[in-house]
Amino acid sequence: MQKRYWRCFVCNDIHSGLKPPEICPTCKVKDAYVEISAKEARIFDGAVAEKEFAVEDFRLAIEKMTEGNEFMVNPNREKVDLLLQGVMSNERSYGLKYCPCRLITMDFEEDSKIVCPCNFTVHATYKGVPKGECWCGLFVKR
């Protein structure tokens, strides 16, 4: 399905996806999105100074993502540091934060499934496994 773009006419929040949120997550106004072109979306995105997303930013992002979930970031700090090095290395080499424990196939659709964090909750290493974890152990069950 073709991705579409929407702009909140109140705060200029840009959303991409199959449909816009009913309530803008930024300004909380209901039914505030207007569909825009990809070009317009890029212009709005480009107008914002691009923040460098360092490894610590990603670490914080994944820790926040796990809040309230049945999984958490692996408490083994040394292992996590190593895995995050791999994730960031993949981003430098291939453009996205690909899983450091799987080689990309160079097929974007296929490889999009292993951008970290991936949908590991359906994988055999996690689902139905008492001490389940994602393929490389970055995320583990609580």
Add this chain to the structure above:
Amino acid sequence: MMPLVEKAEQETGTPIERLEVWHETKNADLMRSLKDILLPKCGGKLAVPAFLNTETNDVVCGEVGYEALKEWVKK
């Protein structure tokens, strides 16, 4: 994982060729060329590390325990 590989080599006397795929494009391309063998045995993904016996196509995927690795070497 590397210490386990070295231990398996020493105990079995069987050398294991190591090919680094993160930074060596040639090795990464080689691994992709073997995807028809690797994907079905590694949950549909090119797992790293992966251990392939090129004579028997026997595969071990990911960071396995020493006994599983040694069994693969002995085959």
